[in-house]
Amino acid sequence: FKMKDGHYTRSIAHAWAASPAVYLQRNVLGITPLKPGFSEFTVTPYTSNLQRASGSVATPHGPIHVSWELNGNGEPRIEVDAPDGCAYVPPE
Numbered sequence: 001f002k003m004k005d006g007h008y009t010r011s012i013a014h015a016w017a018a019s020p021a022v023y024l025q026r027n028v029l030g031i032t033p034l035k036p037g038f039s040e041f042t043v044t045p046y047t048s049n050l051q052r053a054s055g056s057v058a059t060p061h062g063p064i065h066v067s068w069e070l071n072g073n074g075e076p077r078i079e080v081d082a083p084d085g086c087a088y089v090p091p092e
Helices: 015-028
Strands: 031-033 040-043 052-057 064-070 076-081
Touching (some): 015 052, 040 064
Antiparallel strands (some): 031 040
16 A cells, blocks of 8 residues: 555555454464353364464453464364463363
8 A cells, every 4th residue: 555644545454454364363273262252262273284373363361372283193283372361162
């Protein structure tokens, strides 16, 4: 976007620009809220052709950090670091 006098000439805050972040958070990392504000959440990654992924999602309680890597059986080994106020519920 062109800038004029140090300001953008149009808004860069549009939903289309945020959709990749939502896709990565929900699908690749697999972070899904079960209750409002991520007070409870689960992690079920869609691995596709990836061997590993890591990232974070912002919550009202602080960031949830998730990383996963496929083990020898092709199943993801998931590591979760969540702040107080966010409870990880493993998938069934």
